[in-house]
Amino acid sequence: MxxxxxxxxxxxxxxxxxxxxxxxxxxxxxxxxxxxxxxxxxxxxxxxxxxxxxxxxxxxxxxxxHTDDLMLAITDELIGRTLSTWRPTGDWRADLRDLGLRMHAGALAHPRAAVLSSYRVTGRVHEIQAVETILGVLRDAGFPDPDAVRIYHAFVDQALAFGAFDSASVALPQAAREAETAVWRATYARLPADTHPHIAATAHHLVTDMSHSSYPAALDLLLSAATTRLSQTKDKS
CATH class of the missing domain: 1.10.10.60 (Homeodomain-like)
Structure with missing residues (x-):
C-alpha cells in the first residue's frame, strides 16, 4: 500500500x-x-x-x-482491547500489575501482530488514553513527575518487550517449542556438578521455571523497586 x-x-x-x-x-x-x-x-x-x-x-x-498507517491503527486497536478489560481499584501497585498482565496476555492472544507492533508509537486515541491512565495511577500514588515518567517508561517497555519476546516463542511451530523446552531436561539437567556446579545445583528449578514466561516475576521486581522508591520519596517529604 x-x-x-x-x-x-x-x-x-x-x-x-x-x-x-x-x-x-x-x-x-x-x-x-x-x-x-x-x-x-x-x-x-x-x-x-x-x-x-x-x-x-x-x-x-x-x-x-498506506500499510504503515494501517499498522498503527492495528497497534492502537490492541491497546484499546487491553484497556477495555481493565478496571482500576485505587491500589496503584495492584492496578499496574493487573494492567501489565493484561497487556502481556493481549500480546499472546495476537502473537504475530504483537511482534510487529510492540515498538510502534501511534499517537492515536487508545495509546493516548493508556499514557494518561498510567501516568495518572502513578501521580495519584504520590510519585513525583520525573519518577512517574521513568516508571511509566520502564513499565510499558517491559510489558511490550516481554509481550513481543513471548509472542515470538508462541509463534514458533509446536515442534520447535517442544524441542527448546526439552533442552533444559536433556542438556542442562544432566550437566555434572564437578564442571557446572551452579547449573547442577539449580537444575530442577531451571527445568520447572524456564518453560514459563518470566514476565510476572520481572513485573513484580519492577513494582517492588517502584514501591521502595515511593517510600523513600515520602520519607524525604
Missing amino acids: SERVVPPAARRRRRPTKQGVVLSEELIVETALRLIEEHGADALSVRRLGRALGADPSSLYRYFR
Whole structure:
C-alpha cells in the first residue's frame, strides 16, 4: 500500500462490497489483524486485504494512506482491547500489575501482530488514553513527575518487550517449542556438578521455571523497586 491520500469526507464507502459488507476502518483493522495471525507481515498488502474483504483494493485508500498507517491503527486497536478489560481499584501497585498482565496476555492472544507492533508509537486515541491512565495511577500514588515518567517508561517497555519476546516463542511451530523446552531436561539437567556446579545445583528449578514466561516475576521486581522508591520519596517529604 503506497502513499495516497483521500479527503476524509470521501472515505466512507456507501455501497456494500462483493461479499455484502460495508467497509469501515474497524472492519479493515479486524480483517488485517486476522490475516496477520494467519500469514504474518505479508498479510498487509492491499491485494490480500481487498481479496479478504471482497473489495477493490483501491477502496482501502479511503481509510488508510498506506500499510504503515494501517499498522498503527492495528497497534492502537490492541491497546484499546487491553484497556477495555481493565478496571482500576485505587491500589496503584495492584492496578499496574493487573494492567501489565493484561497487556502481556493481549500480546499472546495476537502473537504475530504483537511482534510487529510492540515498538510502534501511534499517537492515536487508545495509546493516548493508556499514557494518561498510567501516568495518572502513578501521580495519584504520590510519585513525583520525573519518577512517574521513568516508571511509566520502564513499565510499558517491559510489558511490550516481554509481550513481543513471548509472542515470538508462541509463534514458533509446536515442534520447535517442544524441542527448546526439552533442552533444559536433556542438556542442562544432566550437566555434572564437578564442571557446572551452579547449573547442577539449580537444575530442577531451571527445568520447572524456564518453560514459563518470566514476565510476572520481572513485573513484580519492577513494582517492588517502584514501591521502595515511593517510600523513600515520602520519607524525604
